[in-house]
Amino acid sequence: MAAKQNFIAGAWVDGSGVTVDINPSDVSDVVGEFTQANKAQTDEAVAAAKAASAAWGLSTPQQRADALEMIGTELLARKDEIGRILSREEGKPLANGIAETMRAAQIFKFFAQEALRIEGTQLASVRPNVDVTITREPAGVVGLICPWNFPIAIPAWKIAPALAYGNTVVFKPADLVPATAWALAEIISRSGLPKGVFNLVMGRGSVVGQAMLDNKDVNALSFTGSVQTGARIAQACVAQNRKFQLEMGGKNPLVVLDDANLDAAVAGAVDGAFFQTGQRCTASSRLIVHSKVHDAFVEKAVTMLKGLKVDHALKEGTQIGPVVDESQMKQDEDYIRIAREEGGELAWGGERLNRDTKGFYLSPALFTNTKNDMRINREEVFGPVASVIKVDSYDEALAVANDTAFGLSSGIYTQSLKAANDFRRKSQAGMVMVNLPTAGVDYHVPFGGRKGSSFGPREQGRYAAEFYTTVKTAYVSA
Ligand code: NAD
DSSP, X not given: OOOBOEEETXXXXXXXXXXXXXXXXXXXXXXXXXXXXXXXXXXXXHHHHHHHHHHHHTOOHHHHHHHHHHHHHHHHHTHHHHHHHHHHXXXXXXXXXXXXXXXXXXXXXXXXXXXXXXXXXXEEOSSTTEEEEEEEEEOOEEEEEOOSSSTTHHHHHHHHHHHHTTOEEEEEOOTTOHHHHHHHHHHHHTTTOOTTSEXXXXXXXXXXXXXXHHOTTOOEEXXXXXXXXXXXXXXXXXXXXXXXXXXXXXXXXXXXXXXXXXXXXXXXXXXXXXXXXXXOTTOEEEEEEEHHHHHHHHHHHHHHHHHOOBOOTTSTTOSBOOOSOHHHHHHHHHHHHHHHHTTOXXXXXXXXXXXXXXXXXXXXXXXXXXXTTSHHHHSOOOSSEEEEEEESSHHHHHHHHHOSSOOSEEEEEOSOHHHHHHHHHHOXXXXXXXXXXXXXXXXXXXXXXXXXXXXXXXXXXXXXXXXHEEEEEEEEEO
Protein backbone atom coordinates (compact mmCIF):
# COMPACT_ATOMS: atom_id res chain seq x y z
CA MET A 1 0.00 0.00 0.00
CA ALA A 2 1.43 3.41 -0.97
CA ALA A 3 1.74 5.79 1.95
CA LYS A 4 -0.59 8.77 1.82
CA GLN A 5 1.33 11.99 1.19
CA ASN A 6 1.69 15.47 2.60
CA PHE A 7 0.10 18.38 0.75
CA ILE A 8 2.51 21.25 0.18
CA ALA A 9 2.25 24.19 -2.24
CA GLY A 10 -0.66 22.55 -4.04
CA ALA A 11 1.08 19.19 -4.61
CA TRP A 12 1.02 15.79 -2.91
CA VAL A 13 4.53 14.89 -1.81
CA ASP A 14 6.36 12.12 0.01
CA GLY A 15 8.12 12.83 3.27
CA SER A 16 11.17 11.12 4.70
CA GLY A 17 9.55 8.21 6.52
CA VAL A 18 6.30 6.35 6.99
CA THR A 19 4.03 5.79 9.97
CA VAL A 20 1.58 2.90 10.26
CA ASP A 21 -1.86 3.87 11.59
CA ILE A 22 -3.29 1.13 13.84
CA ASN A 23 -6.90 0.59 14.90
CA PRO A 24 -7.05 0.66 18.74
CA SER A 25 -10.14 -1.59 18.65
CA ASP A 26 -8.18 -4.25 16.74
CA VAL A 27 -4.41 -3.92 16.60
CA SER A 28 -4.25 -6.35 13.66
CA ASP A 29 -6.15 -3.80 11.53
CA VAL A 30 -3.91 -1.32 9.72
CA VAL A 31 -5.93 1.79 8.89
CA GLY A 32 -3.28 3.07 6.51
CA GLU A 33 0.29 4.23 6.01
CA PHE A 34 1.17 7.89 6.04
CA THR A 35 4.27 9.78 5.08
CA GLN A 36 6.18 11.71 7.72
CA ALA A 37 7.47 15.20 7.10
CA ASN A 38 10.92 16.23 8.29
CA LYS A 39 12.14 19.71 9.25
CA ALA A 40 13.08 20.70 5.70
CA GLN A 41 9.67 19.70 4.36
CA THR A 42 7.90 21.55 7.16
CA ASP A 43 9.92 24.64 6.25
CA GLU A 44 8.83 24.18 2.62
CA ALA A 45 5.20 24.15 3.74
CA VAL A 46 5.71 27.36 5.73
CA ALA A 47 7.45 28.96 2.74
CA ALA A 48 4.52 27.97 0.50
CA ALA A 49 2.05 29.46 2.98
CA LYS A 50 4.13 32.63 3.17
CA ALA A 51 4.27 32.95 -0.61
CA ALA A 52 0.48 32.59 -0.84
CA SER A 53 -0.26 34.87 2.10
CA ALA A 54 -0.42 38.34 0.50
CA ALA A 55 -2.77 37.37 -2.35
CA TRP A 56 -5.02 35.22 -0.14
CA GLY A 57 -5.19 38.00 2.42
CA LEU A 58 -6.73 40.16 -0.33
CA SER A 59 -9.07 37.45 -1.67
CA THR A 60 -12.75 38.29 -1.77
CA PRO A 61 -15.11 37.07 0.93
CA GLN A 62 -17.00 35.23 -1.81
CA GLN A 63 -13.90 33.22 -2.80
CA ARG A 64 -13.38 32.18 0.81
CA ALA A 65 -17.05 31.44 1.38
CA ASP A 66 -17.26 29.28 -1.75
CA ALA A 67 -14.26 27.15 -0.72
CA LEU A 68 -15.45 26.69 2.86
CA GLU A 69 -19.00 25.89 1.75
CA MET A 70 -17.73 23.24 -0.66
CA ILE A 71 -15.64 21.60 2.09
CA GLY A 72 -18.60 21.58 4.49
CA THR A 73 -20.95 20.18 1.87
CA GLU A 74 -18.62 17.33 0.94
CA LEU A 75 -17.94 16.47 4.58
CA LEU A 76 -21.66 16.28 5.17
CA ALA A 77 -22.23 14.10 2.11
CA ARG A 78 -19.42 11.74 3.19
CA LYS A 79 -20.07 11.79 6.94
CA ASP A 80 -20.66 8.03 7.21
CA GLU A 81 -17.49 7.12 5.33
CA ILE A 82 -15.23 9.67 7.06
CA GLY A 83 -16.87 9.04 10.44
CA ARG A 84 -15.97 5.39 10.00
CA ILE A 85 -12.32 6.20 9.28
CA LEU A 86 -12.31 8.44 12.36
CA SER A 87 -13.78 5.75 14.63
CA ARG A 88 -11.48 3.13 13.19
CA GLU A 89 -8.32 5.08 13.95
CA GLU A 90 -9.32 6.89 17.16
CA GLY A 91 -11.61 4.33 18.76
CA LYS A 92 -14.75 6.35 19.53
CA PRO A 93 -18.03 4.58 18.69
CA LEU A 94 -19.16 4.93 15.08
CA ALA A 95 -22.12 7.16 15.95
CA ASN A 96 -19.70 9.60 17.61
CA GLY A 97 -17.33 9.46 14.63
CA ILE A 98 -20.16 10.33 12.26
CA ALA A 99 -21.50 13.04 14.57
CA GLU A 100 -18.03 14.58 14.82
CA THR A 101 -17.72 14.64 11.02
CA MET A 102 -21.09 16.40 10.83
CA ARG A 103 -19.85 18.86 13.41
CA ALA A 104 -16.80 19.60 11.26
CA ALA A 105 -19.09 20.17 8.27
CA GLN A 106 -21.24 22.59 10.28
CA ILE A 107 -18.14 24.50 11.37
CA PHE A 108 -16.98 24.93 7.76
CA LYS A 109 -20.44 26.09 6.74
CA PHE A 110 -20.62 28.50 9.68
CA PHE A 111 -17.29 30.10 8.74
CA ALA A 112 -18.26 30.20 5.06
CA GLN A 113 -20.91 32.69 6.17
CA GLU A 114 -18.63 34.47 8.63
CA ALA A 115 -16.23 35.21 5.74
CA LEU A 116 -19.01 37.45 4.40
CA ARG A 117 -19.42 39.27 7.70
CA ILE A 118 -15.97 40.58 8.53
CA GLU A 119 -16.77 43.90 10.10
CA GLY A 120 -14.91 47.07 10.82
CA THR A 121 -15.91 50.36 12.42
CA GLN A 122 -15.54 53.98 11.51
CA LEU A 123 -15.43 56.78 14.05
CA ALA A 124 -15.08 60.51 13.84
CA SER A 125 -11.64 61.59 14.98
CA VAL A 126 -11.12 64.00 17.86
CA ARG A 127 -9.28 66.07 15.24
CA PRO A 128 -11.15 68.00 12.54
CA ASN A 129 -11.46 66.55 9.02
CA VAL A 130 -10.11 63.19 10.04
CA ASP A 131 -11.87 59.83 9.95
CA VAL A 132 -10.70 56.85 11.95
CA THR A 133 -11.35 53.33 10.63
CA ILE A 134 -10.74 50.15 12.54
CA THR A 135 -10.47 47.05 10.36
CA ARG A 136 -9.43 43.44 10.76
CA GLU A 137 -6.63 41.95 8.69
CA PRO A 138 -5.40 38.34 8.54
CA ALA A 139 -2.77 37.27 11.06
CA GLY A 140 -0.74 35.84 8.14
CA VAL A 141 0.76 32.34 8.12
CA VAL A 142 -0.86 30.31 10.87
CA GLY A 143 0.48 27.03 12.25
CA LEU A 144 -2.20 24.67 13.56
CA ILE A 145 -1.08 21.86 15.90
CA CYS A 146 -3.85 19.42 16.84
CA PRO A 147 -4.41 16.56 19.32
CA TRP A 148 -5.77 13.08 18.55
CA ASN A 149 -9.00 13.00 20.53
CA PHE A 150 -11.18 15.00 18.11
CA PRO A 151 -9.46 14.14 14.83
CA ILE A 152 -11.76 16.22 12.62
CA ALA A 153 -13.68 18.70 14.81
CA ILE A 154 -10.59 20.39 16.24
CA PRO A 155 -8.79 20.70 12.87
CA ALA A 156 -12.07 22.09 11.46
CA TRP A 157 -12.47 24.69 14.18
CA LYS A 158 -8.94 25.94 13.50
CA ILE A 159 -8.71 25.60 9.68
CA ALA A 160 -12.15 27.07 8.88
CA PRO A 161 -11.73 30.40 10.72
CA ALA A 162 -8.08 30.64 9.62
CA LEU A 163 -9.16 30.52 5.96
CA ALA A 164 -12.32 32.58 6.44
CA TYR A 165 -10.30 35.50 7.83
CA GLY A 166 -7.74 35.32 5.01
CA ASN A 167 -4.86 33.43 6.59
CA THR A 168 -2.75 30.73 4.99
CA VAL A 169 -2.40 27.46 6.88
CA VAL A 170 0.17 24.86 7.85
CA PHE A 171 -1.78 22.06 9.52
CA LYS A 172 -0.12 19.40 11.64
CA PRO A 173 -2.45 16.66 12.86
CA ALA A 174 -1.60 14.40 15.80
CA ASP A 175 0.59 11.42 14.95
CA LEU A 176 -2.11 8.92 16.02
CA VAL A 177 -4.85 10.14 13.66
CA PRO A 178 -3.43 10.91 10.21
CA ALA A 179 -6.19 9.13 8.26
CA THR A 180 -8.98 11.51 9.22
CA ALA A 181 -6.69 14.51 8.77
CA TRP A 182 -5.66 13.27 5.35
CA ALA A 183 -9.28 12.73 4.28
CA LEU A 184 -10.07 16.31 5.34
CA ALA A 185 -6.98 17.67 3.58
CA GLU A 186 -7.87 15.80 0.40
CA ILE A 187 -11.26 17.55 0.31
CA ILE A 188 -9.64 20.92 1.03
CA SER A 189 -7.14 20.28 -1.80
CA ARG A 190 -10.08 20.26 -4.26
CA SER A 191 -11.91 23.27 -2.86
CA GLY A 192 -10.46 25.84 -5.23
CA LEU A 193 -7.94 27.41 -2.85
CA PRO A 194 -4.85 28.83 -4.58
CA LYS A 195 -1.72 26.70 -4.08
CA GLY A 196 0.05 27.23 -0.78
CA VAL A 197 -3.04 28.55 1.04
CA PHE A 198 -3.52 25.23 2.79
CA ASN A 199 -0.71 22.77 3.58
CA LEU A 200 -0.75 19.45 5.42
CA VAL A 201 2.39 18.20 7.18
CA MET A 202 2.02 14.89 8.99
CA GLY A 203 4.65 13.68 11.40
CA ARG A 204 5.97 13.69 14.93
CA GLY A 205 5.48 16.63 17.26
CA SER A 206 9.16 16.71 18.16
CA VAL A 207 10.05 17.05 14.45
CA VAL A 208 7.22 18.73 12.53
CA GLY A 209 5.72 20.62 15.48
CA GLN A 210 9.14 21.77 16.61
CA ALA A 211 10.05 22.89 13.07
CA MET A 212 6.88 25.00 13.00
CA LEU A 213 7.84 26.57 16.33
CA ASP A 214 11.37 27.30 15.11
CA ASN A 215 10.27 28.86 11.81
CA LYS A 216 10.10 32.64 12.14
CA ASP A 217 7.70 32.91 9.19
CA VAL A 218 4.87 31.33 11.21
CA ASN A 219 3.01 34.47 12.34
CA ALA A 220 0.48 32.86 14.67
CA LEU A 221 0.20 29.44 16.24
CA SER A 222 -2.92 27.70 17.51
CA PHE A 223 -2.36 24.62 19.67
CA THR A 224 -4.64 22.10 21.32
CA GLY A 225 -3.07 19.35 23.36
CA SER A 226 -1.45 18.56 26.68
CA VAL A 227 -0.27 21.01 29.31
CA GLN A 228 3.34 19.85 28.92
CA THR A 229 3.47 20.48 25.16
CA GLY A 230 1.52 23.72 25.61
CA ALA A 231 4.23 25.03 27.94
CA ARG A 232 6.91 24.38 25.30
CA ILE A 233 4.80 26.08 22.65
CA ALA A 234 4.28 29.11 24.87
CA GLN A 235 8.00 29.49 25.54
CA ALA A 236 8.90 29.22 21.86
CA CYS A 237 6.20 31.70 20.82
CA VAL A 238 7.05 34.26 23.49
CA ALA A 239 10.72 34.07 22.45
CA GLN A 240 9.68 34.92 18.87
CA ASN A 241 7.06 37.51 19.80
CA ARG A 242 4.55 35.36 17.91
CA LYS A 243 0.82 35.40 18.57
CA PHE A 244 -0.36 32.12 20.07
CA GLN A 245 -3.38 30.38 21.51
CA LEU A 246 -3.38 27.29 23.74
CA GLU A 247 -6.21 24.90 24.62
CA MET A 248 -5.01 22.27 27.07
CA GLY A 249 -6.16 19.95 29.80
CA GLY A 250 -8.96 19.96 32.31
CA LYS A 251 -9.93 18.52 35.69
CA ASN A 252 -13.54 19.43 35.28
CA PRO A 253 -15.88 19.43 38.30
CA LEU A 254 -19.48 18.28 38.19
CA VAL A 255 -21.45 19.23 41.31
CA VAL A 256 -24.50 17.19 42.31
CA LEU A 257 -26.61 18.86 44.99
CA ASP A 258 -29.08 17.10 47.27
CA ASP A 259 -32.06 18.63 45.41
CA ALA A 260 -30.91 17.39 41.98
CA ASN A 261 -32.92 15.09 39.75
CA LEU A 262 -30.66 12.18 40.66
CA ASP A 263 -31.32 10.03 37.60
CA ALA A 264 -30.50 12.95 35.32
CA ALA A 265 -27.40 13.77 37.38
CA VAL A 266 -26.13 10.18 37.23
CA ALA A 267 -26.75 9.99 33.48
CA GLY A 268 -24.98 13.34 32.99
CA ALA A 269 -22.05 12.29 35.17
CA VAL A 270 -21.60 8.94 33.41
CA ASP A 271 -21.84 10.57 29.99
CA GLY A 272 -19.46 13.41 30.89
CA ALA A 273 -16.93 11.22 32.68
CA PHE A 274 -16.81 8.07 30.57
CA PHE A 275 -18.27 8.50 27.09
CA GLN A 276 -15.69 8.76 24.33
CA THR A 277 -13.56 6.74 26.77
CA GLY A 278 -13.12 9.80 29.01
CA GLN A 279 -10.73 11.15 26.39
CA ARG A 280 -12.29 14.59 26.26
CA CYS A 281 -10.68 17.73 27.63
CA THR A 282 -14.14 18.62 28.98
CA ALA A 283 -14.64 15.24 30.73
CA SER A 284 -16.20 15.37 34.22
CA SER A 285 -13.36 13.81 36.17
CA ARG A 286 -14.29 15.20 39.61
CA LEU A 287 -17.82 14.33 40.72
CA ILE A 288 -18.56 16.52 43.73
CA VAL A 289 -21.60 15.03 45.40
CA HIS A 290 -23.65 16.23 48.38
CA SER A 291 -23.43 13.79 51.32
CA LYS A 292 -27.23 13.46 51.51
CA VAL A 293 -27.38 11.86 48.06
CA HIS A 294 -23.85 10.46 47.88
CA ASP A 295 -24.63 6.80 48.50
CA ALA A 296 -27.65 6.75 46.19
CA PHE A 297 -25.62 8.54 43.49
CA VAL A 298 -22.78 6.01 43.70
CA GLU A 299 -25.19 3.06 43.68
CA LYS A 300 -27.03 4.32 40.61
CA ALA A 301 -23.78 5.23 38.84
CA VAL A 302 -22.30 1.77 39.43
CA THR A 303 -25.50 0.14 38.14
CA MET A 304 -25.27 2.24 35.00
CA LEU A 305 -21.55 1.53 34.52
CA LYS A 306 -22.14 -2.22 34.84
CA GLY A 307 -24.58 -2.02 31.93
CA LEU A 308 -22.31 -0.08 29.55
CA LYS A 309 -21.02 -1.95 26.54
CA VAL A 310 -17.27 -1.50 26.11
CA ASP A 311 -16.23 -2.96 22.77
CA HIS A 312 -14.96 -2.46 19.22
CA ALA A 313 -15.77 1.08 18.05
CA LEU A 314 -17.45 -0.15 14.88
CA LYS A 315 -19.58 -2.82 16.57
CA GLU A 316 -23.32 -2.22 16.78
CA GLY A 317 -24.33 -1.23 20.31
CA THR A 318 -20.88 -0.23 21.57
CA GLN A 319 -21.16 2.67 24.00
CA ILE A 320 -17.50 3.01 24.95
CA GLY A 321 -14.66 2.17 22.61
CA PRO A 322 -11.04 1.39 23.45
CA VAL A 323 -8.40 3.65 24.94
CA VAL A 324 -6.45 5.24 22.07
CA ASP A 325 -3.18 3.30 22.45
CA GLU A 326 -0.97 1.32 24.82
CA SER A 327 0.83 4.34 26.20
CA GLN A 328 -2.44 6.10 27.12
CA MET A 329 -3.63 2.77 28.62
CA LYS A 330 -0.51 2.67 30.82
CA GLN A 331 -1.19 6.25 31.92
CA ASP A 332 -4.77 5.33 32.86
CA GLU A 333 -3.59 2.26 34.78
CA ASP A 334 -0.91 4.29 36.56
CA TYR A 335 -3.54 6.73 37.80
CA ILE A 336 -5.82 3.88 38.89
CA ARG A 337 -2.92 2.48 40.96
CA ILE A 338 -2.08 5.96 42.33
CA ALA A 339 -5.72 6.58 43.33
CA ARG A 340 -5.77 3.27 45.21
CA GLU A 341 -2.49 4.05 46.97
CA GLU A 342 -3.89 7.45 48.00
CA GLY A 343 -6.86 5.76 49.69
CA GLY A 344 -9.46 5.94 46.94
CA GLU A 345 -11.89 3.01 46.83
CA LEU A 346 -12.64 1.55 43.44
CA ALA A 347 -16.44 1.31 43.30
CA TRP A 348 -16.36 -0.19 39.83
CA GLY A 349 -14.13 -0.92 36.83
CA GLY A 350 -10.51 -0.14 36.13
CA GLU A 351 -9.84 -3.58 34.59
CA ARG A 352 -8.37 -4.44 31.21
CA LEU A 353 -11.00 -6.27 29.20
CA ASN A 354 -10.65 -8.96 26.54
CA ARG A 355 -12.85 -8.71 23.49
CA ASP A 356 -13.11 -10.64 20.20
CA THR A 357 -10.37 -8.45 18.78
CA LYS A 358 -7.16 -7.45 20.56
CA GLY A 359 -7.49 -3.81 21.54
CA PHE A 360 -7.01 -1.42 24.47
CA TYR A 361 -10.20 -2.08 26.39
CA LEU A 362 -10.62 -0.70 29.90
CA SER A 363 -13.75 -0.84 32.03
CA PRO A 364 -14.78 2.63 33.23
CA ALA A 365 -13.28 3.22 36.68
CA LEU A 366 -15.21 5.05 39.39
CA PHE A 367 -13.43 5.92 42.66
CA THR A 368 -15.12 6.92 45.88
CA ASN A 369 -13.68 8.15 49.19
CA THR A 370 -11.39 10.62 47.44
CA LYS A 371 -10.25 14.04 48.59
CA ASN A 372 -9.67 17.01 46.34
CA ASP A 373 -5.97 17.21 47.26
CA MET A 374 -5.22 13.70 45.97
CA ARG A 375 -3.28 13.43 42.70
CA ILE A 376 -6.26 11.67 41.12
CA ASN A 377 -8.17 14.92 41.61
CA ARG A 378 -5.34 17.31 40.69
CA GLU A 379 -3.91 15.84 37.47
CA GLU A 380 -5.61 15.09 34.16
CA VAL A 381 -5.86 11.33 33.48
CA PHE A 382 -7.45 11.58 30.03
CA GLY A 383 -9.10 8.18 30.27
CA PRO A 384 -12.27 6.50 31.60
CA VAL A 385 -11.44 7.30 35.21
CA ALA A 386 -13.46 9.57 37.53
CA SER A 387 -13.66 10.10 41.25
CA VAL A 388 -16.34 11.10 43.70
CA ILE A 389 -15.66 13.76 46.32
CA LYS A 390 -18.23 13.95 49.13
CA VAL A 391 -19.24 17.42 50.38
CA ASP A 392 -21.72 18.68 52.96
CA SER A 393 -23.00 21.92 51.43
CA TYR A 394 -23.28 23.99 48.27
CA ASP A 395 -20.59 26.38 49.51
CA GLU A 396 -18.17 23.51 50.07
CA ALA A 397 -19.02 22.11 46.61
CA LEU A 398 -18.26 25.46 44.95
CA ALA A 399 -14.98 25.82 46.85
CA VAL A 400 -13.88 22.30 45.87
CA ALA A 401 -14.96 22.84 42.26
CA ASN A 402 -12.80 25.96 42.00
CA ASP A 403 -9.84 24.49 43.90
CA THR A 404 -7.94 23.31 40.82
CA ALA A 405 -5.17 24.48 38.54
CA PHE A 406 -7.53 24.06 35.57
CA GLY A 407 -10.63 25.93 34.40
CA LEU A 408 -12.05 24.53 31.18
CA SER A 409 -15.62 23.42 31.90
CA SER A 410 -17.74 22.82 34.99
CA GLY A 411 -21.26 21.73 35.78
CA ILE A 412 -23.95 21.57 38.42
CA TYR A 413 -27.07 19.45 38.80
CA THR A 414 -29.65 21.15 40.98
CA GLN A 415 -33.31 22.21 40.96
CA SER A 416 -32.42 25.41 42.79
CA LEU A 417 -32.36 28.52 40.63
CA LYS A 418 -30.39 30.27 43.37
CA ALA A 419 -27.64 27.63 43.44
CA ALA A 420 -27.56 27.31 39.64
CA ASN A 421 -27.18 31.06 39.19
CA ASP A 422 -24.59 31.37 41.92
CA PHE A 423 -22.56 28.56 40.37
CA ARG A 424 -22.83 30.06 36.90
CA ARG A 425 -21.44 33.33 38.25
CA LYS A 426 -18.73 32.01 40.56
CA SER A 427 -17.42 28.93 38.80
CA GLN A 428 -13.87 29.65 37.61
CA ALA A 429 -14.28 27.90 34.26
CA GLY A 430 -14.56 29.06 30.69
CA MET A 431 -17.74 27.02 30.15
CA VAL A 432 -20.43 26.32 32.76
CA MET A 433 -23.22 23.78 32.38
CA VAL A 434 -26.42 23.66 34.44
CA ASN A 435 -28.21 20.30 34.45
CA LEU A 436 -26.06 19.16 31.52
CA PRO A 437 -22.87 17.11 31.24
CA THR A 438 -19.59 19.10 31.33
CA ALA A 439 -18.77 17.78 27.84
CA GLY A 440 -20.83 18.53 24.74
CA VAL A 441 -20.80 22.04 23.28
CA ASP A 442 -22.28 24.06 20.42
CA TYR A 443 -20.18 25.01 17.40
CA HIS A 444 -21.27 28.63 16.98
CA VAL A 445 -20.26 30.01 20.38
CA PRO A 446 -16.87 30.49 22.06
CA PHE A 447 -15.00 27.48 23.38
CA GLY A 448 -12.14 27.66 25.87
CA GLY A 449 -11.07 27.86 29.46
CA ARG A 450 -9.26 29.75 32.18
CA LYS A 451 -6.30 29.23 34.50
CA GLY A 452 -4.08 26.33 33.42
CA SER A 453 -6.49 25.11 30.75
CA SER A 454 -6.14 27.82 28.15
CA PHE A 455 -4.18 30.82 27.04
CA GLY A 456 -5.11 33.50 24.55
CA PRO A 457 -8.35 34.32 22.77
CA ARG A 458 -11.24 31.86 22.58
CA GLU A 459 -11.81 29.48 19.69
CA GLN A 460 -15.04 29.04 17.69
CA GLY A 461 -17.98 31.26 16.92
CA ARG A 462 -17.39 34.90 16.12
CA TYR A 463 -14.78 35.08 18.88
CA ALA A 464 -12.40 33.15 16.61
CA ALA A 465 -11.74 36.46 14.83
CA GLU A 466 -9.75 37.64 17.85
CA PHE A 467 -7.02 35.12 17.16
CA TYR A 468 -7.12 34.85 13.39
CA THR A 469 -7.07 38.58 12.69
CA THR A 470 -5.09 41.58 13.74
CA VAL A 471 -6.68 45.00 14.11
CA LYS A 472 -5.61 48.03 12.08
CA THR A 473 -6.49 51.59 13.05
CA ALA A 474 -6.26 54.04 10.15
CA TYR A 475 -6.53 57.85 10.28
CA VAL A 476 -7.61 59.46 7.03
CA SER A 477 -7.69 63.18 6.35
CA ALA A 478 -9.59 64.43 3.34
P1 NAD B 1 0.04 16.32 22.96
O1 NAD B 1 0.41 17.57 23.68
O2 NAD B 1 0.85 15.12 23.20
O3 NAD B 1 0.07 16.56 21.39
C1 NAD B 1 -0.69 17.59 20.79
C2 NAD B 1 -0.01 17.97 19.49
O4 NAD B 1 1.25 18.57 19.78
C3 NAD B 1 0.27 16.78 18.58
O5 NAD B 1 0.04 17.13 17.24
C4 NAD B 1 1.74 16.54 18.83
O6 NAD B 1 2.38 15.87 17.76
C5 NAD B 1 2.26 17.95 19.01
N1 NAD B 1 3.54 18.06 19.69
C6 NAD B 1 4.09 17.19 20.57
N2 NAD B 1 5.31 17.62 20.95
C7 NAD B 1 5.54 18.79 20.30
C8 NAD B 1 6.62 19.72 20.29
N3 NAD B 1 7.73 19.53 21.00
N4 NAD B 1 6.50 20.83 19.53
C9 NAD B 1 5.38 21.05 18.82
N5 NAD B 1 4.34 20.19 18.76
C10 NAD B 1 4.40 19.08 19.52
O7 NAD B 1 -1.51 16.07 23.28
P2 NAD B 1 -2.40 14.81 22.80
O8 NAD B 1 -1.98 13.63 23.62
O9 NAD B 1 -2.41 14.70 21.33
O10 NAD B 1 -3.85 15.28 23.23
C11 NAD B 1 -4.36 15.10 24.51
C12 NAD B 1 -4.37 16.40 25.29
O11 NAD B 1 -5.09 17.38 24.55
C13 NAD B 1 -5.06 16.31 26.62
O12 NAD B 1 -4.29 16.95 27.60
C14 NAD B 1 -6.38 17.06 26.41
O13 NAD B 1 -6.94 17.61 27.56
C15 NAD B 1 -5.96 18.08 25.44
N6 NAD B 1 -7.12 18.61 24.70
C16 NAD B 1 -7.54 19.88 25.00
C17 NAD B 1 -8.64 20.41 24.37
C18 NAD B 1 -9.07 21.81 24.67
O14 NAD B 1 -9.68 22.43 23.81
N7 NAD B 1 -8.79 22.34 25.84
C19 NAD B 1 -9.32 19.66 23.41
C20 NAD B 1 -8.87 18.36 23.13
C21 NAD B 1 -7.75 17.86 23.79
